[in-house]
Amino acid sequence: MKRYGGAGRDEGDREGLGEMKEMCDPASSLEYHNLTESDVEEVVAFMAQHFYPREPVSTGLHMTYEDNKEWIHGSVREWVRSGVSVVARDPAKGQIAGTILATILTRNQSNTYECALTSPKTKVRTLHTVLSVLEEAVDFFARYEEVDRILELAMITVSEESSGRGIGRKLVQESEARGRALGCQLATAQATAVPSQRLLLRLGYEVLYTLDYGTFQIAGDRVFDMDCMLGTPSAKVMARHIDRK
């Protein structure tokens, strides 16, 4: 119910200012906080709804959240511990608008996806073979001798209704800032979709490797259903120095 009088006007004014801020820069009107243990179930449910049905490797392998269920819970918990994963929330509704799940790679721990290569589920093994190929395509520690800590941006998701407003870009920047504070010199990503590739290119990332979905094979078999790649022809391994201006 609309309230009148001094207090009501103040609230109205604040609301008005909030609305104006949101119109000018919707990404800045959200709260960005570190992913915590208490976010895990909500983040997994968010990804079930907004990541798996809209990310080309998943759709091209006909891979749903259900297929990935066991792996994703454990992995999100790992990404909590990294200190570089971020959740964007609408402060008014408390709802998640987007997440970026990331980790820090070191010379002693330089891969993330090998653990699921032995999964009993064929689809999970196929997915993680693709991700491992991408992760191993560029030996960053050999390529950049001065680098000993790498921020690996693993999964970025913005809900469909919040997309195209700069939230994905802001999530990357928030994770980069945390990575920089934790001593990372480089940020890398296996960008599997055109929107994330464009987003990273616009932030100054360069493409170091391209995996063509149409010709990619495992044991002589093509694995992607090219009718379900959502307009993305290839995955790209991308990187940017984050310790330099």
Ligand SMILES: CC(C)(COP(=O)(O)OP(=O)(O)OC[C@H]1O[C@@H](n2cnc3c(N)ncnc32)[C@H](O)[C@@H]1OP(=O)(O)O)[C@@H](O)C(=O)NCCC(=O)NCCS
């Ligand atoms: C990828 C994703 C996170 C982008 O989030 P977003 O909040 O919509 O992105 P932003 O609004 O910050 O856009 C930043 C830049 O990305 C690019 N971009 C975003 N959406 C795009 C789209 N649908 N098509 C082409 N480029 C797109 C644009 O270059 C944009 O910059 P510009 O507007 O200055 O040109 C979102 O589309 C998503 O969650 N997709 C489903 C899951 C997925 O595929 N994740 C990536 C797997 S690696």
